[in-house]
Amino acid sequence: MNPLGDAHLRTWTLRLITLLSADRPDQLAWLGARATETADVVEEVELLCRGAEGLAERGVFAPDELRELRSVGRHLGATQASSHHGLWGEALTTDPAWDDIRPLARQFLLTTLGDWQQPLPKPARPHAGDR
Numbered sequence: 001m002n003p004l005g006d007a008h009l010r011t012w013t014l015r016l017i018t019l020l021s022a023d024r025p026d027q028l029a030w031l032g033a034r035a036t037e038t039a040d041v042v043e044e045v046e047l048l049c050r051g052a053e054g055l056a057e058r059g060v061f062a063p064d065e066l067r068e069l070r071s072v073g074r075h076l077g078a079t080q081a082s083s084h085h086g087l088w089g090e091a092l093t094t095d096p097a098w099d100d101i102r103p104l105a106r107q108f109l110l111t112t113l114g115d116w117q118q119p120l121p122k123p124a125r126p127h128a129g130d131r
Contacts, residue, residue: 006055010060017105021108024093024098038095040088042076049072049076072104072108076101
């Protein structure tokens, strides 16, 4: 992969982990009226955690950063697949696994950036088919 691609994946990872680390009210406010499926969030996190392995091999993530990110991925992977159904906003309020993931995401940001409190990413514009 090229350095620009690596930088993009690092940024994408940091944005998603920032969203996972945010307090629940902030996550829900960020979601707003979006109908984001829990399975989509889980899939994205798992994909980025797997991709981080290659980024670490290329020096984009340090070993301690990768260890923290693996912890997020492992914990998310250990959740029951049945809890990945439905809307993420609902899961944030009913599934305690998300409360367990939040401090792991915060630790990754502390290790990587020195502070877990980061600005939330700008929400993606809805696709034409989502309206």
